[in-house]
Amino acid sequence: xxxxxxxxxxxxxxxxxxxxxxxKLGTPPERVAAIVDAQKERLRALAPDALVVYDLQDESAxxxxxxxxxxxxxxxxxxxxxxxxxxxxxxxxxxxxxxxxDRARFAQWLGDAAAAGGAEPRFSVLxxxxxxxxxxxxxxxxxxxxxxxxxxxxxxxxxxxxxAERHTRRGDEHERMLAKTAAGCRFFVTQAxxxxxxxxxxxxxxxxxxxxxxxxxxxxxxxxxxxxxxxxLALLKWLGIAVPRWLxxxxxxxxxxxxxxxxxxxxxxxxxxxxxxxxxIPVGINVESVSIRKEEIEAATALFAALRxxxxxxxxx
Numbered sequence: 380x381x382x383x384x385x386x387x388x389x390x391x392x393x394x395x396x397x398x399x400x401x402x403k404l405g406t407p408p409e410r411v412a413a414i415v416d417a418q419k420e421r422l423r424a425l426a427p428d429a430l431v432v433y434d435l436q437d438e439s440a441x442x443x444x445x446x447x448x449x450x451x452x453x454x455x456x457x458x459x460x461x462x463x464x465x466x467x468x469x470x471x472x473x474x475x476x477x478x479x480x481d482r483a484r485f486a487q488w489l490g491d492a493a494a495a496g497g498a499e500p501r502f503s504v505l506x507x508x509x510x511x512x513x514x515x516x517x518x519x520x521x522x523x524x525x526x527x528x529x530x531x532x533x534x535x536x537x538x539x540x541x542x543a544e545r546h547t548r549r550g551d552e553h554e555r556m557l558a559k560t561a562a563g564c565r566f567f568v569t570q571a572x573x574x575x576x577x578x579x580x581x582x583x584x585x586x587x588x589x590x591x592x593x594x595x596x597x598x599x600x601x602x603x604x605x606x607x608x609x610x611x612l613a614l615l616k617w618l619g620i621a622v623p624r625w626l627x628x629x630x631x632x633x634x635x636x637x638x639x640x641x642x643x644x645x646x647x648x649x650x651x652x653x654x655x656x657x658x659x660i661p662v663g664i665n666v667e668s669v670s671i672r673k674e675e676i677e678a679a680t681a682l683f684a685a686l687r688x689x690x691x692x693x694x695x696x
Contacts, residue, residue, distance in 0.1 A: 383429055383470045384500065384536065387565055391656070392598045393690040394663025396472065396568070397422065397683055398431035401459035403451045411454070415463050421676075422467060425683055426694035430467065431568065431665055432460040434474035434506060438618065447613040461495065470502055472538065472568075477524045478508040485519065486527055493534035504538040504568055525562035532563055541567040541599055543577040544621045546584070553585040557592065566597050568665055571604040573643075574621040575650045582651070586660045596660055603648055603686065604667040605678040606630060606640040611670075637674060641682050648686050664690065 386392045399418065402411050422430060437450040453459075460471035477485060492501050505528070507521040528537055539559045546552030556567060572578050582599060589596040606612050612630055616622055626643060633639035648664060655662040664686045668679035687694075 381499070383502070386428060387536075387598055390595075390659065390661060392661050392663055393692055394566075394598055394600050394665075395428050395683070395687045395690065395692055396431050396600055396663065396665035397425055397427040397429075397679075398433060398568075398602065398665050398667045398669070400433045400435055400669045401454040401456055403453055406454075411463070419464065419467050421680060422469065425680060427469065427683070428663075429470040429472050429502065430460070430464070431472045431504075432456040432464075432474065433669070434476045436476050436478060436506070444617060447610055447617055457492075461501075472502040472504060474504045474506055476506045476508075477519065477521055478506075480524070481519050482523065482527065485524055489528055489531050489535065493531045500534055500536045502536045502538065504540065506540060522562070525559065525564070529563050536565050537563055538566040538568055539564045541569045541581065541585075542619075543569060543572070543574070543581040544619055546581040547577045547621065552581055553588050556585050557588055557594075560589075560594070560597055564597065566600060568600045569602050570618075571602045571615065571620050571667060572647060572651065573615070573626055574623050575647045575654075576623075577621055578651050579654045582655055582660050582662070583658070586658060598661040598663055599655075600663040600665045601648065601651060602665040602667055603644045603682060604669070605637055605644065605675050605682060607637040607670065607672060607675045607678070609636070612636075637678050641678050641685075644682055645685055645689070649689060652689065 386394060402414050406414070434456045435450075435453055439446055439450065456473045456475070460473045464471065475488070492503065495501070505521060505524050525537070528535060539556070541556055542552060569578065578601065585599070586596045606615060609631055612622065612627065629643065630636050630640060652662060652664070666679050666683040666686065668676055670676060
């Protein structure tokens with residue numbers, strides 16, 4: 380797993396991650412076992428640099444519109460990654476939401492994670508509340524979480540989310556990234572990218588600001604996700620992901636929405652990755668596979684293979 384740490388430090392890391400969500404709570408144990416076996420087989424064949432396991436949150440407090448798909452809680456991402464997928468020999472990057480946490484519980488989680496990692500570090504992406512209206516007990520914030528995590532830096536490697544859409548609205552996401560880097564963040568993972576322009580603006584502002592301060596930007600891993608239906612497209616937009624009007628029209632008018640979305644994702648990735656490489660901005664790709672539909676899972680694996688090839692990366696088995 381130290382290979383991932385080494386790659387994070389490269390000037391051109393070209394990281395290749397594969398992301399998924401744990402099964403829903405209440406899934407029968409035999410079905411969970413079957414899902415785990417299938418995912419292990421697929422991941423061993425794909426051989427990404429790391430598996431990303433999401434901590435899905437109910438974001439209904441963020442906006443008044445009804446969610447296109449109902450929110451259903453999942454198995455705990457830590458349990459799924461480090462227990463059920465324990466014999467999968469690759470680093471796991473586990474998302475950890477601080478929403479609903481307090482100082483004592485988060486400190487306990489940090490200690491348990493550091494102790495469980497043994498000689499190898501564990502990797503985690505800390506996530507704040509989905510909305511300012513989703514209050515934190517006792518005022519516990521993402522900044523507090525980073526401060527508590529700092530003494531565990533050798534045992535727990537932290538990442539964070541970068542949101543290009545927030546940068547488009549507020550113009551300060553690069554400042555948030557610099558603050559998180561100063562607090563100990565070693566890499567960023569973006570929301571799903573459907574708008575090349577907003578991602579390029581964020582990368583440019585972040586790299587320029589970092590270098591103006593005499594520091595090097597840390598890797599930014601760009602997430603790409605297949606979109607298999609108009610309803611999935613509606614969910615992406617509900618989640619706040621920027622989908623340009625022309626691209627939305629392409630998907631809605633396509634005979635095969637899923638195939639078109641993969642083709643467009645490859646084109647957008649080529650644009651953003653080329654932009655970053657030309658400016659010596661360290662980047663990588665993360666392909667999401669959060670659907671239970673066989674067709675969308677196969678599309679995600681095909682997209683991952685295509686983007687890894689574009690980066691010139693061979694599988695690291």
